[in-house]
Amino acid sequence: MRILIEKDGKTMVESADLDDVRAALKDQETLLWVDLDGAAPDESRQVLTQVFDFHPLSVDDALVEIHVPKIDDWGSYLYTTLVAIRPDRPLDDIDKSIELDVFVGANYIVTCHQEPVAAIDLVWNNLLHNEAQLQRGSKFILYQLIDALVDEYMQMIDYLDAQVDEIEDTVIIKPDKKMLEDIFSIKRSLLNLRRIVSPQREVLNKLSRGDFEIVSQKERMYFRDLYDHLVRVHEIIESLRDMVSGALDTYLSVxxxxxxxxxxxxxxxxxxxxxxxxxxxxxxxxxxxxxxxxxxxxxxxxxxxxxxxxxxxxxxxxxxxxxxxxx
Structure with a gap:
């Protein structure tokens, strides 16, 4: 567990000092980010229920992996499930993705994940080197996290697109069994990526259209931009699926x-x-x-x-x- 606290333009990073967390929660002028990175379920439950007083149902959702993006409004805070991926590896199994659970309040954000997430490390380091961004609030941190995840989706698409181009160049010359395995691996990766992007697009749609009072009008503009990005990602996925189907038909024909x-x-x-x-x-x-x-x-x-x-x-x-x- 690591803690990032911003107060009066100053950033303080702590390893696991819960007393500072409780003090920061009481001060609305302080921004708090708690990252539960690979914490044991009992430890995570203690922090989420006793320190932040989150509803038991939202805590249960955070501690059980479902790999399906969602968002719930709990009044004073939002709970959302996001999904991270490894862009340089095939996503032929949905369990290869990484679930990222996020609690967002007025002056705090809590992230919970069992495996390292590159997007969190990227945003964390950016905030440490640019303290002015911390003053923009917890929802802006959420925006940066989702933006980093969308970049990972685009990297995965570029990776799969390169594989499809390679298959199309060689399918007529030398079709073999490995090529068929690669085609089906790409099809499964695209299917699993669509299973992630489609519900996550709905999460961004809710954040951008004003369904939650905790998200201001100014902050909705950022989530609207992310929503447009995910729409484009979804369209590219559908286009790649058509290309893979065409490559499979060509393979069978050859x-x-x-x-x-x-x-x-x-x-x-x-x-x-x-x-x-x-x-x-x-x-x-x-x-x-x-x-x-x-x-x-x-x-x-x-x-x-x-x-x-x-x-x-x-x-x-x-x-x-x-x-x-x-x-």
């Missing part, structure tokens, strides 16, 4: 064409050897021995004539098939 060519080649080979099988089968029958009238069939001339037929007949059939564009 594989089917390859299979058709293989079957075509095998059929041609079978057809070329069919007359040879007939000749060898016919003259190989031992129903009778050669009589005086058929002795010429066992002569050297007959042997070489049969061999010539067996050699030149497949060649003639091959040329005939080429002329008819069957090959």
């Amino acid at each position: 594989v089917n064409n390859q299979l058709s060519n293989i079957m075509k080649t095998l059929t041609i080979i079978t057809t070329l050897f069919m007359p040879l099988s007939f000749l060898t089968g016919f003259f190989g029958m031992n129903f009778f021995s050669a009589s005086g009238q058929l002795n010429h069939l066992t002569s050297s001339v007959s042997f070489f004539l049969a061999m010539a037929v067996m050699v030149f007949l497949p060649i003639l059939m091959f040329l005939w098939m080429r002329r008819r564009d069957w090959m």
